[in-house]
Amino acid sequence: MSGTSACPGCPENMAMRMLGMGLGKDIALIVVAGCSSVIQGLAPKNSYNYPVVNIAFAAGPATASGMARAYKARNRNVVPVVWAGDGGTADIGFASLSGAAERNEDIIYVVVDNEAYMNTGGHKSGSTPLGAYTLTTPEGKKQNKKNLPFIMIEHNIPYVATASVGYPHDYIEKLRKAKQISGFRYIHVLTPDPYGWMFDPSRTAEVAKLAVQTCYWPLFEYENGKLKISDESLHCLDKRTRRPLRDFLSVQGRFKRITEEEVKMLENYIDSLWEKLMKLYENQS
Amino acid sequence: MMRILTGNEAIAQAVKLSKVKVSAIYPITPQTGIIEELARLKSEGEIDAEIIRVESEHSAMAATLGAALAGVRVFTATGSQGLFYMHEMVWWTAGTRIPVVMVVGSRALGPPWNLWNEHTDFMNERDSGWLMAYASTPQEAFDLVVQAFRISEDDRVFLPMMVGMDGFILSHSKTNVYLPTQEEVDSFLPPRRQPYIIDPQEAVGMGNIFPPLEYMKLRQSIDSSIKSSVEVIKEVGIEYNKKVSPIINYSTLNTTYRLEDADYAVVLMGAWAGDAMEAIDELRRKGINIGLLRIRYVRPWADDEVISALKDKKAVLVVDRAASLGRAGPLYMEVASTTHLDQMENVITGIGGVSIGKEEFIKMFSEFVEEAKRGKANGVKWFYPQEVEKVELRVPKDLE
Amino acid sequence: MLKYQYYPITVPDRGAGGKTGNWRVVRPLVNKSKCIGCKACFMFCPEDTIKIDESDGKVYVDYDYCKGCGVCSNVCPVKAIEMVSEA
Numbered sequence: 001m002s003g004t005s006a007c008p009g010c011p012e013n014m015a016m017r018m019l020g021m022g023l024g025k026d027i028a029l030i031v032v033a034g035c036s037s038v039i040q041g042l043a044p045k046n047s048y049n050y051p052v053v054n055i056a057f058a059a060g061p062a063t064a065s066g067m068a069r070a071y072k073a074r075n076r077n078v079v080p081v082v083w084a085g086d087g088g089t090a091d092i093g094f095a096s097l098s099g100a101a102e103r104n105e106d107i108i109y110v111v112v113d114n115e116a117y118m119n120t121g122g123h124k125s126g127s128t129p130l131g132a133y134t135l136t137t138p139e140g141k142k143q144n145k146k147n148l149p150f151i152m153i154e155h156n157i158p159y160v161a162t163a164s165v166g167y168p169h170d171y172i173e174k175l176r177k178a179k180q181i182s183g184f185r186y187i188h189v190l191t192p193d194p195y196g197w198m199f200d201p202s203r204t205a206e207v208a209k210l211a212v213q214t215c216y217w218p219l220f221e222y223e224n225g226k227l228k229i230s231d232e233s234l235h236c237l238d239k240r241t242r243r244p245l246r247d248f249l250s251v252q253g254r255f256k257r258i259t260e261e262e263v264k265m266l267e268n269y270i271d272s273l274w275e276k277l278m279k280l281y282e283n284q285s
Numbered sequence: 286m287m288r289i290l291t292g293n294e295a296i297a298q299a300v301k302l303s304k305v306k307v308s309a310i311y312p313i314t315p316q317t318g319i320i321e322e323l324a325r326l327k328s329e330g331e332i333d334a335e336i337i338r339v340e341s342e343h344s345a346m347a348a349t350l351g352a353a354l355a356g357v358r359v360f361t362a363t364g365s366q367g368l369f370y371m372h373e374m375v376w377w378t379a380g381t382r383i384p385v386v387m388v389v390g391s392r393a394l395g396p397p398w399n400l401w402n403e404h405t406d407f408m409n410e411r412d413s414g415w416l417m418a419y420a421s422t423p424q425e426a427f428d429l430v431v432q433a434f435r436i437s438e439d440d441r442v443f444l445p446m447m448v449g450m451d452g453f454i455l456s457h458s459k460t461n462v463y464l465p466t467q468e469e470v471d472s473f474l475p476p477r478r479q480p481y482i483i484d485p486q487e488a489v490g491m492g493n494i495f496p497p498l499e500y501m502k503l504r505q506s507i508d509s510s511i512k513s514s515v516e517v518i519k520e521v522g523i524e525y526n527k528k529v530s531p532i533i534n535y536s537t538l539n540t541t542y543r544l545e546d547a548d549y550a551v552v553l554m555g556a557w558a559g560d561a562m563e564a565i566d567e568l569r570r571k572g573i574n575i576g577l578l579r580i581r582y583v584r585p586w587a588d589d590e591v592i593s594a595l596k597d598k599k600a601v602l603v604v605d606r607a608a609s610l611g612r613a614g615p616l617y618m619e620v621a622s623t624t625h626l627d628q629m630e631n632v633i634t635g636i637g638g639v640s641i642g643k644e645e646f647i648k649m650f651s652e653f654v655e656e657a658k659r660g661k662a663n664g665v666k667w668f669y670p671q672e673v674e675k676v677e678l679r680v681p682k683d684l685e
Numbered sequence: 686m687l688k689y690q691y692y693p694i695t696v697p698d699r700g701a702g703g704k705t706g707n708w709r710v711v712r713p714l715v716n717k718s719k720c721i722g723c724k725a726c727f728m729f730c731p732e733d734t735i736k737i738d739e740s741d742g743k744v745y746v747d748y749d750y751c752k753g754c755g756v757c758s759n760v761c762p763v764k765a766i767e768m769v770s771e772a
Contacts, residue, residue, distance in 0.1 A: 041701020066351025099340030202755030
C-alpha cells in the first residue's frame with residue numbers, strides 16, 4: 001500500500017506489487033531481515049496488505065515450513081511465501097533454505113536479489129558480482145556471485161525460476177504458475193538497487209531490462225526436470241545476438257573502477273553460465 | 286496408569302496427551318529420546334501431529350514458532366549447544382507472545398566436549414521472556430509439560446514456556462510415572478488458544494518496526510505478564526491436582542522439605558533435590574536443624590514464596606549447578622536479590638556432571654552449618670566431592 | 686484480541702512510512718493528451734501511486750504518497766510524463 005518506507009525507485013517495492021498481481025490473496029508472507037523489514041513502515045501500520053510474519057535473518061524457510069504444516073493441520077488453503085533478500089538467501093539463511101527445499105516443504109520462496117546487503121548500507125554478499133564496489137569491497141569484489149538458481153535445481157525441487165523486475169509479465173506469469181504447483185517453489189528476482197548499484201532511481205526498470213538483454217541475468221524456468229529459457233532471454237542462446245555486457249556495466253557506478261581484466265572474467269563467467277544452461281537444455285531434448 | 290518410563294518417554298506421552306499438532310525436531314543428546322519417541326508414535330499412528338525433521342535447532346524453533354503463529358499447538362525439545370544455537374529464535378518467540386512449549390534436557394557446554402548434566406544452558410535463557418519451570422523427577426517433567434500448555438495458553442499469560450530437566454539423570458533413568466487417561470487430560474486442557482493467528486482471514490502483520498516508546502511498552506507487557514502468571518500457575522496447579530493427578534502438589538510454585546521449623550535453609554533446583562532431602566534427614570537425626578526450598582519456577586520468580594520460606598532462617602545456602610563465571614551461581618543471585626539475610630552462602634558444584642550425592646551434600650551442609658554458627662556463612666565457593674583431594678588450578682595470580 | 690495485553694502486531698494501511706509525498710523533489714506531470722493508457726507506469730510504479738482514471742483509462746498521480754522517483758517517466762513509451770521541480 002502507498003506510503004511505504006522504501007527509498008524512491010525501490011525495485012523491491014516493484015517486485016512486491018507484482019507479487020500481489022501474481023499470487024492473489026490466500027497467502028501469508030514471511031519476511032526475513034532486510035530492506036523489506038523496514039519498507040513495511042512503522043507500527044501500528046503495515047504497508048504490506050497481507051498477513052506478515054517478520055522473522056530473524058536465518059529463519060525464513062523454517063518458519064514457513066512450520067506455517068505450511070499448521071495450515072495443513074487446520075485444513076486451511078494458505079500458501080506461506082518467504083520474501084528474502086540475497087544476503088538472507090545466499091549467506092545467513094542458506095542452511096534453512098536448503099533444509100526446507102530438501103524436505104520439499106509446500107511453500108514459495110521468493111528472493112529479491114539486489115546483489116548486496118543494501119539495508120545495512122551496501123555490503124558484499126555471496127550474491128555480489130565480480131568487480132562490484134560495495135562498502136566492504138571498496139577495491140571491487142574478486143569472486144563471482146553464488147549461482148543460487150542452479151544450486152536450487154540440484155535440490156530436485158518441482159519449480160525453480162528466475163525473473164527480473166524489468167519484465168513484469170514474465171515474473172507475474174511465473175508466480176501464477178508457481179502457485180498452481182505444490183512442493184517447494186523457488187523464484188529468484190533480480191532487483192537492481194539505484195543506491196547500491198549507483199544509478200539514477202528513475203532507471204530501475206531500465207537497468208533491470210539491461211541485465212537481461214546483456215544476458216548477465218538469464219531468465220528461465222526449471223519445472224519437473226525440464227528447463228525452459230524464457231522468451232526475453234532466447235537471444236542469449238547465440239553469443240552473436242547478445243547485447244554487449246558493457247551496456248549493463250557502464251550505467252552503474254558500482255562498476256566504475258572495474259578493470260579490463262575483470263570485465264573479461266565477468267564475461268567468461270556469463271559465458272559459462274549460458275554453456276551450463278545450454279547443456280541442460282540440450283540434454284533433455 | 287503407572288508405567289515405568291524414562292524422563293524422555295514420559296515427556297513424549299505428555300505431548301501425545303496434550304494433542305500437539307506440529308513438532309519440529311532436531312537431535313541432540315540428552316533429549317533425543319523425546320523426538321525418537323515422537324517419531325515412533327507418529328509412524329505407528331498413535332499421534333496425528335506433523336513432525337518436521339529440520340536441519341538445525343535454529344530452524345527447530347523457527348518452524349515451531351511458524352506453526353504456532355499459524356494457529357496450532359506445538360512442541361519442541363533441545364539442550365546444551367542446541368539451545369545456544371537456538372537462542373536467537375528463543376527470544377524471537379517470546380517477543381511474539383505466542384504460546385509455545387519446549388523441553389530443555391540440560392547439559393554442559395563446550396569446549397571441551399562434555400556430555401554430562403549441569404544447569405548453565407537452561408539458566409542462560411532466564412532473561413528471554415519465557416516462563417521457565419525445572420523438574421526434579423520424570424513424573425514432575427510429565428506433569429509440568431501438560432500444565433505448560435494450559436499456562437502458556439492462558440489469556441493472562443500468552444507467553445512461551447520451557448520445562449527443564451537434568452540431562453541423563455532424568456532423561457535416561459527409568460522410574461514409575463503415572464500417566465493419566467486422555468479424558469482426564471482433556472478435562473483439564475481446553476483447545477488451543479492464542480492472542481492472534483497469522484491467516485488471510487484477518488491480515489495482521491507481526492513484528493515490523495515499533496518506535497522506541499511502543500517497543501518499551503511491549504517489553505514491559507511481557508514483564509507484567511510473567512509476574513501475573515504466578516497466580517495462573519497456582520490456579521492451574523490446583524486444577525491439575527484435582528482433575529489429572531494428585532501425586533505431586535502444585536498449589537505452590539516451589540516446594541519445601543522440613544523447612545518450616547529449620548534454622549538453616551538450603552535452596553536448589555532439579556533432580557539432586559532427592560539426594561539433598563536424604564542428606565537433610567540424616568543431619569536432622571544428628572540434631573542439625575536444616576530444611577530445603579526447592580525452586581521449581583525460575584520464571585516467574587515467586588518472591589513471596591522465597592521471602593516467607595527464608596525470612597526467619599539463621600543462614601541460607603544456595604547450591605547452584607551453573608555459574609555466571611567470575612561472579613556467582615545464577616540461583617544465588619536470584620535469591621540474594623529477593624531477600625536480605627546476614628548470612629547467605631553460595632556453593633557452585635556438579636558442573637560438567639561432577640557427581641554430587643547424599644554423602645557430598647551431608648559434608649557440604651555440615652560445613653555450611655559450622656560456618657553459620659561462627660557467623661561466617663557468606664561468599665561463593667566451588668565445591669568438589671570428597672574423593673577429590675586437592676584441586677590444582679593454575680591462574681595468573683599463581684605466577685606471582 | 687485482548688485489549689489489556691500488548692502484542693507486536695500491526696494492520697495494513699496506507700502511509701506506514703508517513704506522508705511520503707513530502708519526500709519529493711521532482712513531481713511527475715501526466716500529459717493526458719499524450720497518454721495512451723498503456724499502464725506501463727502503473728505496472729512499474731514502486732509506490733502504487735499511479736492511478737487509473739476510470740472515465741478515460743488514462744493515468745493520474747496520487748501526490749500524497751508519490752516519492753518522485755521518476756520511474757514512471759522513464760518507462761513511458763510516449764514520453765507523456767514529465768518530471769518537474771517541486772521548488
